[in-house]
Amino acid sequence: MENKILGIHHITAIAGDAKRNFDFYTKVLGLRFIKRTVNFDDPHTYHFYFGDEQGHAGTILTFFPWGSSVRQGRRGAGMATEIGYAVPEGSFDFWINRFEEHHVTYNKPAQRFGESYLTFLDPDGLKLELVIPPAADNRKPYETAEVKAAAATRGFYNTTLTLNSIKATAAVLTDIFGYTLIGQEGNRYRYATDAVDTANIIDLVELPNENKGIGAGGTVHHIAFRVKDDATQMVFREKIAAAGLQITPQIDRNYFHSLYFREPGGVLFEIATENPGFTVDESLEELGKHLKLPPQYEPQRKKIEAHLVPLD
Numbered sequence: 001m002e003n004k005i006l007g008i009h010h011i012t013a014i015a016g017d018a019k020r021n022f023d024f025y026t027k028v029l030g031l032r033f034i035k036r037t038v039n040f041d042d043p044h045t046y047h048f049y050f051g052d053e054q055g056h057a058g059t060i061l062t063f064f065p066w067g068s069s070v071r072q073g074r075r076g077a078g079m080a081t082e083i084g085y086a087v088p089e090g091s092f093d094f095w096i097n098r099f100e101e102h103h104v105t106y107n108k109p110a111q112r113f114g115e116s117y118l119t120f121l122d123p124d125g126l127k128l129e130l131v132i133p134p135a136a137d138n139r140k141p142y143e144t145a146e147v148k149a150a151a152a153t154r155g156f157y158n159t160t161l162t163l164n165s166i167k168a169t170a171a172v173l174t175d176i177f178g179y180t181l182i183g184q185e186g187n188r189y190r191y192a193t194d195a196v197d198t199a200n201i202i203d204l205v206e207l208p209n210e211n212k213g214i215g216a217g218g219t220v221h222h223i224a225f226r227v228k229d230d231a232t233q234m235v236f237r238e239k240i241a242a243a244g245l246q247i248t249p250q251i252d253r254n255y256f257h258s259l260y261f262r263e264p265g266g267v268l269f270e271i272a273t274e275n276p277g278f279t280v281d282e283s284l285e286e287l288g289k290h291l292k293l294p295p296q297y298e299p300q301r302k303k304i305e306a307h308l309v310p311l312d
């Protein structure tokens with residue numbers, strides 16, 4: 001399995017107010033805040049990482065909170081439009097009560113591919129789902145005082161991409177990434193890789209007349225697929241370039257190494273390594289506690305901190 005795409009590594013979205021985003025994901029959803037850093041391409045804005053206790057690949061949702069004046073985005077074609085988290089059987093009552101209590105917008109539970117799911121929106125309008133997988137997801141949940149193991153998210157279950165035509169995107173998944181078509185319901189096509197047991201499903205929804213999405217507040221910026229190491233990553237770089245797609249050189253993101261390319265349907269894909277991980281610059285206990293800057297921005301720490309809103 002080492003030389004394969006190992007499902008999703010992380011998903012990155014755009015938010016507005018940083019404090020509101022932080023409160024929603026740590027308090028309402030009960031995720032662990034695993035890294036407080038800045039956007040490496042724009043160090044005067046935060047980059048937040050939420051995940052399980054250790055920040056395992058497949059649990060990491062990250063945000064660029066661009067501030068409360070952020071333009072509202074719109075879900076549409078050429079975008080990842082839904083993020084699905086696995087939750088335990090019997091947990092929907094807990095979540096519905098919690099959504100009521102915190103004024104979270106949600107839909108009644110529904111069924112798809114024989115699975116129950118519960119759709120909700122974060123404070124910026126980002127669309128997420130809680131899904132009860134057919135077989136229990138055995139990843140160890142992160143628990144908070146209010147969100148215990150009986151309901152806590154286990155990490156990603158699936159991700160949905162909306163496309164005008166699925167053909168070319170499906171070919172990237174099957175011919176390059178090693179995914180297979182495992183089901184279809186209406187215009188939703190489900191692809192999975194058997195290289196891993198979790199965070200391994202991508203749904204493609206085909207809407208020929210859907211307008212292009214607008215990438216701004218409340219939308220997904222990109223989705224990152226996971227590889228074991230740099231050598232595997234370079235093999236995929238070759239394959240993607242050989243398919244005629246433009247791909248970046250390797251970029252050091254401090255916690256992983258990244259390649260980016262836009263798949264033919266318009267969604268920004270990343271390939272990210274497991275190495276070196278989130279404990280490269282702080283201990284497991286201290287994850288998320290302090291603002292961490294990459295070495296190139298350390299000399300500007302005071303100036304950068306002055307631009308960022310406090311969270312605690």
Ligand code: ZN
Nearest residue numbers: 012222224270
């Ligand atoms: Zn990324």
